[in-house]
Amino acid sequence: EIYILRLGHRPKRDRRVTTHVILVARAFGAKGVYISDIIDPVLSQTLSKVVKRWGGKYFELIMGVKPLEIIYKLKSEGFCIVHLTMYGLHIDSIIDNIRHQCKKILVVIGAEKVERIYYEISDYNIAIGNQPHSEVAALAIFLDRLWKGAELGLCFSDAQYYIIPSEKNKVVKKVE
Numbered sequence: 001e002i003y004i005l006r007l008g009h010r011p012k013r014d015r016r017v018t019t020h021v022i023l024v025a026r027a028f029g030a031k032g033v034y035i036s037d038i039i040d041p042v043l044s045q046t047l048s049k050v051v052k053r054w055g056g057k058y059f060e061l062i063m064g065v066k067p068l069e070i071i072y073k074l075k076s077e078g079f080c081i082v083h084l085t086m087y088g089l090h091i092d093s094i095i096d097n098i099r100h101q102c103k104k105i106l107v108v109i110g111a112e113k114v115e116r117i118y119y120e121i122s123d124y125n126i127a128i129g130n131q132p133h134s135e136v137a138a139l140a141i142f143l144d145r146l147w148k149g150a151e152l153g154l155c156f157s158d159a160q161y162y163i164i165p166s167e168k169n170k171v172v173k174k175v176e
């Protein structure tokens, strides 16, 4: 069971990236995304459109949460807190541990600078390589390494449409 906590969303600047965080979380099998402090209705509208067509109505988008409160709450429910940061331990050195130790995970990702406290309260500070890149890439690779690629086979039973993979065409079928 995986949730994501997105810190520091700024509605104008970060909307596209945060939308991609949400879409990656849904497509790759997380249960939901928390957005700290801010309520941005555009994010839920975009998610609703995707869910209506492609399924995933149980995926949760919970906005306007106080991030430290959520972290303490989920910790008390047995979640491991995994903060993705380029300063952390290299994912290859720790992912097997995380897979064995953590049944439930809250993945914390930033936007701009992430405050020191998050490094301290996290159980793991993990780097997807020690170069600066993107929270979308970091989240996708973390989930992929955790689940060893199985997430790419995910199907949503409540989808209205599904895709038949095709070499050259877009083949979309309606679920009967």
Ligand code: SAM
Binding pocket: 084, 085, 086, 087, 108, 109, 110, 111, 112, 113, 114, 126, 127, 128, 129, 130, 131, 132, 133, 134, 135, 136, 138
């Ligand atoms: N400079 C910021 C800082 O010092 O925290 C990071 C900005 S970065 C654009 C936004 C987020 O992407 C980070 O908070 C982190 O979650 C994620 N990120 C970027 N590069 C990463 C890496 N190499 N490994 C893990 N996460 C990374």
